[in-house]
Amino acid sequence: MEYISENRTNIPSLRNPQIPSRPAERKVHLSQLFAMASLIARSLVLNSRRGVQLTSVRFANKMMADPMEHATGLEKQELLSKAAGNENPFDMRVYKRVSGDQTNPTSVPSFYERRLVGCICEEDATSINWMWLEKGESKRCECGYWFQLADAKPMV
Amino acid sequence: MTSSHGHHAFHLVDMSPWPLTGSISAMMLTTGLVKWFHQFNPDLLILGVTATTLTMIQWWRDITREGTYQGLHTKAVTIGLRWGMILFITSEVLFFFSFFWAFFHSSLAPNVEVGSCWPPAGIQTFNPFQIPLLNTAILLASGATVTWAHHAIMESNHSQAMQSLGITVFLGMYFTALQALEYYEAPFTIADSVYGSTFFVATGFHGLHVIIGSTFLMVCLYRLYKCHFSATHHFGFEAAAWYWHFVDVVWLFLYISIYWWGG
Numbered sequence: 537m538e539y540i541s542e543n544r545t546n547i548p549s550l551r552n553p554q555i556p557s558r559p560a561e562r563k564v565h566l567s568q569l570f571a572m573a574s575l576i577a578r579s580l581v582l583n584s585r586r587g588v589q590l591t592s593v594r595f596a597n598k599m600m601a602d603p604m605e606h607a608t609g610l611e612k613q614e615l616l617s618k619a620a621g622n623e624n625p626f627d628m629r630v631y632k633r634v635s636g637d638q639t640n641p642t643s644v645p646s647f648y649e650r651r652l653v654g655c656i657c658e659e660d661a662t663s664i665n666w667m668w669l670e671k672g673e674s675k676r677c678e679c680g681y682w683f684q685l686a687d688a689k690p691m692v
Numbered sequence: 693m694t695s696s697h698g699h700h701a702f703h704l705v706d707m708s709p710w711p712l713t714g715s716i717s718a719m720m721l722t723t724g725l726v727k728w729f730h731q732f733n734p735d736l737l738i739l740g741v742t743a744t745t746l747t748m749i750q751w752w753r754d755i756t757r758e759g760t761y762q763g764l765h766t767k768a769v770t771i772g773l774r775w776g777m778i779l780f781i782t783s784e785v786l787f788f789f790s791f792f793w794a795f796f797h798s799s800l801a802p803n804v805e806v807g808s809c810w811p812p813a814g815i816q817t818f819n820p821f822q823i824p825l826l827n828t829a830i831l832l833a834s835g836a837t838v839t840w841a842h843h844a845i846m847e848s849n850h851s852q853a854m855q856s857l858g859i860t861v862f863l864g865m866y867f868t869a870l871q872a873l874e875y876y877e878a879p880f881t882i883a884d885s886v887y888g889s890t891f892f893v894a895t896g897f898h899g900l901h902v903i904i905g906s907t908f909l910m911v912c913l914y915r916l917y918k919c920h921f922s923a924t925h926h927f928g929f930e931a932a933a934w935y936w937h938f939v940d941v942v943w944l945f946l947y948i949s950i951y952w953w954g955g
Contacts, residue, residue, distance in 0.1 A: 609763020
């Protein structure tokens with residue numbers, strides 16, 4: 537595979553000993569100008585055909601790992617989950633209460649036997665009412681809404 | 693996949709001895725300083741410095757293991773680390789604010805004891821357009837190179853990231869070397885009136901922070917070499933870059949107020 541060598545033999549004064557090396561003495565002939573221009577043109581044409589990623593050996597250094605390949609453990613599960621379309625793999629959202637009376641309490645998912653629940657009683661409430669919710673028994677917040685604990689299924 | 697993790701986004705850390713060794717070594721550092729000052733014996737201080745260094749190495753090594761090798765640094769955990777670094781740098785800003793307060797307190801209304809003028813009578817100050825100006829250029833350039841390194845990492849350009857971060861570290865060390873030379877050649881000492889006190893305490897703590905920042909960047913250089921970072925997850929590097937920019941900004945304030953206005 538041909539590639540443009542960027543080594544020193546492209547410098548006119550070194551390739552051709554008849555060209556004086558002091559800049560003041562150098563006269564650039566028209567043919568040399570054409571040679572230089574064609575070299576540039578060839579380089580552009582060849583490179584555009586091969587694609588920017590392979591432009592020349594000097595630029596083949598996108599050597600860092602793909603972030604998905606690089607990740608491991610829980611972080612990777614999170615990334616995979618997001619890639620699959622689940623923007624909320626750890627279920628961090630604020631739940632909306634249902635009608636919430638004793639016969640129809642709001643279900644709060646948990647992996648354990650009890651979970652801390654915070655009720656935002658009304659929209660402009662300045663504090664959250666926190667309470668422990670045990671498995672089996674429903675609980676009522678002071679604002680009147682009821683909660684119960686339900687088994688959670690893993691989302692990640 | 694089942695795990696004992698509990699399916700939440702957070703990192704509940706394992707038991708670790710480093711908080712205990714850290715507090716013991718901090719005690720040895722402070723008490724050792726006092727013992728050195730008053731009894732001219734640095735042994736406890738040296739022990740404290742060693743213990744602190746070992747604690748730091750092992751604590752941060754463990755964080756690297758948890759984040760990079762175990763994958764425990766989810767998005768939520770990284771956000772927590774970001775806030776932690778922001779709060780820490782803010783506390784450092786307040787720390788330097790106090791030294792600038794001290795400087796302006798003494799220099800805006802100079803005592804009769806220093807000659808009612810600033811700089812005090814007899815103090816030969818540094819020419820701000822010599823080494824201090826070079827140091828300013830060095831730190832500004834290092835701010836640019838560290839930003840270059842960040843962009844290189846985000847574009848998965850490993851070799852450029854190594855080069856630019858390497859240049860950043862070199863510039864940091866160059867600054868330290870020049871500043872050490874300035875300290876050696878200074879015509880005044882910390883004991884030379886309130887000028888010496890404010891100058892050396894402010895620039896001295898800044899120099900210490902340059903050394904800390906350079907060390908942090910060097911660790912990042914090593915981690916980059918070992919491919920710990922990915923294009924989207926490299927918070928350790930970002931934290932080092934934030935700290936480095938902070939160090940640069942403090943120097944700019946030091947240069948303008950102490951070296952230039954105060955000279």
